[in-house]
Amino acid sequence: MSTPVRSYQTANTINVLEQLAAAPRSVPELADLVDVHPRTVRRIVGLLAAAEYVERLPDDPKRKRYRVAGRARRLGHRLATANHQR
Numbered sequence: 001m002s003t004p005v006r007s008y009q010t011a012n013t014i015n016v017l018e019q020l021a022a023a024p025r026s027v028p029e030l031a032d033l034v035d036v037h038p039r040t041v042r043r044i045v046g047l048l049a050a051a052e053y054v055e056r057l058p059d060d061p062k063r064k065r066y067r068v069a070g071r072a073r074r075l076g077h078r079l080a081t082a083n084h085q086r
Contacts, residue, residue: 012036014043017053017068024057024067 015034020024027045031038045066048054055069 012040012046013048016041017048020054020066020068024065026065028062030066 012034016030019030019033025033027038028040029039030045034041045054049056049066050067052069054066057065057067
């Protein structure tokens with residue numbers, strides 16, 4: 001895999017996480033906001049869910065919305081704390 005492809009994948013993943021940090025969203029909403037195909041977003045969300053960075057909202061089975069999970073919140077807290085210690 002070439003470097004430009006990995007760069008796009010990384011950027012898209014970070015963009016998805018940023019959008020989910022703002023509010024729970026569905027795959028179609030994320031695709032519109034990040035400006036990538038819904039299949040790409042579905043793949044990103046699936047990988048992030050498997051790594052426990054995002055989770056599906058349990059109270060909305062029809063819409064299938066996702067939000068950041070505990071692992072992403074802990075990472076954000078560590079990053080914020082590290083920046084304040086400098």
